[in-house]
Amino acid sequence: MYTVMGITGQVGGATARALLNDGRKVRGIVRDRARAAHWEAQGVELAVADSRETAALEAAFRDTEGVFVMIPANFAPSPGFPEPREIVAALRQALGAARPPKAVYLSSVGAQHPTGLGLITQLHILEQELGALPIPGAFIRAAWFLENFQWDIASARERGEIASFLDPLDREFPMVATEDIGHLAAEILQQEWTGNRYPELEGPRRYSAVDAAASFSRFLDRPVQAVTVPRETWAALFESQGMAPDRTAPRIEMLDGFNSGWIDFDPQAAEHHRGRHTLEDVLRSVLK
Numbered sequence: 001m002y003t004v005m006g007i008t009g010q011v012g013g014a015t016a017r018a019l020l021n022d023g024r025k026v027r028g029i030v031r032d033r034a035r036a037a038h039w040e041a042q043g044v045e046l047a048v049a050d051s052r053e054t055a056a057l058e059a060a061f062r063d064t065e066g067v068f069v070m071i072p073a074n075f076a077p078s079p080g081f082p083e084p085r086e087i088v089a090a091l092r093q094a095l096g097a098a099r100p101p102k103a104v105y106l107s108s109v110g111a112q113h114p115t116g117l118g119l120i121t122q123l124h125i126l127e128q129e130l131g132a133l134p135i136p137g138a139f140i141r142a143a144w145f146l147e148n149f150q151w152d153i154a155s156a157r158e159r160g161e162i163a164s165f166l167d168p169l170d171r172e173f174p175m176v177a178t179e180d181i182g183h184l185a186a187e188i189l190q191q192e193w194t195g196n197r198y199p200e201l202e203g204p205r206r207y208s209a210v211d212a213a214a215s216f217s218r219f220l221d222r223p224v225q226a227v228t229v230p231r232e233t234w235a236a237l238f239e240s241q242g243m244a245p246d247r248t249a250p251r252i253e254m255l256d257g258f259n260s261g262w263i264d265f266d267p268q269a270a271e272h273h274r275g276r277h278t279l280e281d282v283l284r285s286v287l288k
Contacts, residue, residue, distance in 0.1 A: 001024075001025045001026070001027055001045070001063065001064045001065060002019050002024055002025070002026055002027070002064060002065055002066050002067070002068070002186075002189055003026075003027045003028075003029065003047070003060055003061055003064045003066075003067040003068070003100070004016045004019070004026055004027070004028050004029065004067075004068045005029045005051075005067070005068060005069050005070050006029075006068075006070045006072075006106075007026075007028030007029065007030060007036060007039055007044070008028075008030060008032075008035050008036055008039075010145075010147060010178040011070060011106055011142075011178050011181050011182055011185075012028070012068065012070060012182075013182070014178050014179045014180075014181060014182020014183065014185075015068050015181075015182040015185040015186050015189075016028060016039065016044065016182075017182065018182050018183045018185070018186035018187070019186045019189070020042060020043075020044075022186060022190065024186075024190070025043070025045070026039075026043075026044045026045070027044070027045040027046070027047055027060060027064065028044045028045070028046055028047070029047050029048075029049050029057070029060050030046055030047070030048060030049075031048065031049070031050055032048075033046055033048055047059065047060035051071065051072060051087045051090065051091070052086060052087055052090045053090070054090045054093045054094045054097075055094075057090060057091065057094035057095075057098075058093075058094040058095075058097045058098045059098075061094055061095060061098035061100050062098045062100075064100050064101075065100075065101060065102075065189075066100060066101055066102045066103065066104065066189040066190075067095070067100045067102075067103045067104070068103075068104050068105075068106075068185050068189060069091060069095070069103055069104070069105045069106070069130070070105065070106035071084055071087050071088065071091070071106075071122065071123075071126060072087070074119075074122065075119065075243075075251060076243050076244065076247040076248075076250075076251070077119070077122065077247065077250060078247065079246060079247075081121060081122055081125065081250075084122040084125060084126070085125060088125055088126050088129045088130065089129070091126075091130060092129050092130055092132075092133065095130065095133055095135060096133055096134075099134075099135065100135065101135075101136070102135060102136040102137070102138075102189070102192075102193070103130070103133075103135050103136070103137050103138070104137075104138045104140065104185045104188050104189050105126060105127070105130060105137060105138065105139045105140065106123075106140055106142065106181070106185070107123045107126060107127055107139040107140055107141045107142070107198075108120045108123040108141055108142060109141050109142065109143050109144070109174060109200065109202075109263060109264060109265055110141075110257060110262070110263035110264060110265075111123040111124045111126075111127050111139070111141055112124075112127075112141075112198070112266045113262070113263075116253065116257050116262050116263075117253070117254060117257055117263065118249070118250040118251060118252065118253030118254030118255070118256070118257060119250045119251055119253075119254045120254055120257070120263065121250065126139075127139050127198075131196050136192075136193050136194055136195060136196070137195075137196045137197070138188045138193070138196070138197040138198075138199060139196065139197070139198050139199075140181060140184060140185060140188070140199050140200075140201055141198060141199070141200045141201065141265065141266075141269075142176055142181050142201050142202075143173075143174035143175050143176040143200075143201060143202040143203065143265075144173055144174060144175045144176070144258070145175070145176065145177075145178055146175045146176060146177045146178075146203065146207070146277070146279055146282040147177070147178055147282055147286065149162070149212050149216075149279070149282070149283060149286070150286040152212070152216070153216075153286065153287065156213075156216040156220060156224045157220055157222075160222055160223055160224050160225065161213075161224060161225050161226070161227050162209065162212060162213055162216060162224060162225075162226050162227070163227055163228075163229045164209035164212075164226050164227065164228055164229060165229050165234070165255045166208075166209055166255070166258060166259065167228050167231075167259050168228075169208060169209045169210050169226045169228055170208050170209075170210045171208055172205075172206035172207055172208045172211070173206055173207065173208065173258060174202040174203075174206050174264065174265065175202065175203050175206065175207050175279070176201055176202050176203045176275050176277075177203060177275055177277035177278075177281065177282050179275075179277055180201065180203065180275025180276060180277050181201060181275075183275070184199065184201055184273055184275070197270075197271060198266070198269060198270070198271065199271040199272075199273055200265045200266070200269050200271060200272045200273065201272075201273045201274075201275060202265070202272075202273075202274060202275070203274065203275050203277060203278065203279075204274055204275065204276060204277075204278055205278070207279050208226075209226035209228075210226050211279060212226065212279065212283075213225050213226040215279055215280055215283050216283065218280075219283055219284065219287055220287075231252075231256075234248070234251075234252050234255070235248045235252065238251060238252075
């Protein structure tokens, strides 16, 4: 039995599918049992717990061969990151009490840095706090999700353009499909090791905004171009989308980190993996 957090999302779902395909039993942690009915129909045992409910998390982490742990995405945390700190504290207490044989964590490219990460600071906190547990841990530092391009489908179809915060437009960045993250997480969960590991993961190649526009052009059978979103407009744009003025800074700092090259893989990393799903594979799937 392996316990998987985030099973109703992309990465957790991919991890659960990979484990099931390997013939393993899965326990999925959910907040709403109704949303996971299709998993229950596949034989997944469901454990209802919020990411802050220490007792419920501890119960879900017990009697298992390993756990996959992730924190919910928060694109507008309060200053000082109190929300993710609270979640990580609950996870640390639950894992410390349950003492599963091993844990695989979803982290991020760049999380080795203590500063200049913006939103990725949340994963640095996760690595620092949960890496101190007396449990073998593997922190998967995943690249930029290729699935992020799904938010460009409407503008590509309607206006023939995709807006890019990554700059310059022709610069190739490390990216990866969430399905590949799940496959690696399931693979590592079935391994044995001691101490902490920091496997890095990107796709079979790096991609630029120009590459994405070209792929959209082929799939939509119409010209699509990438357009840079001017940095000086970012804060106002995020506020127009509903983000509080005092919460735009982490997102901007993260994007600056990618564009400057600060947020990248650790050149001293002992493990570097490549997935098999391409940008075209992901776009083909999301466009369906």
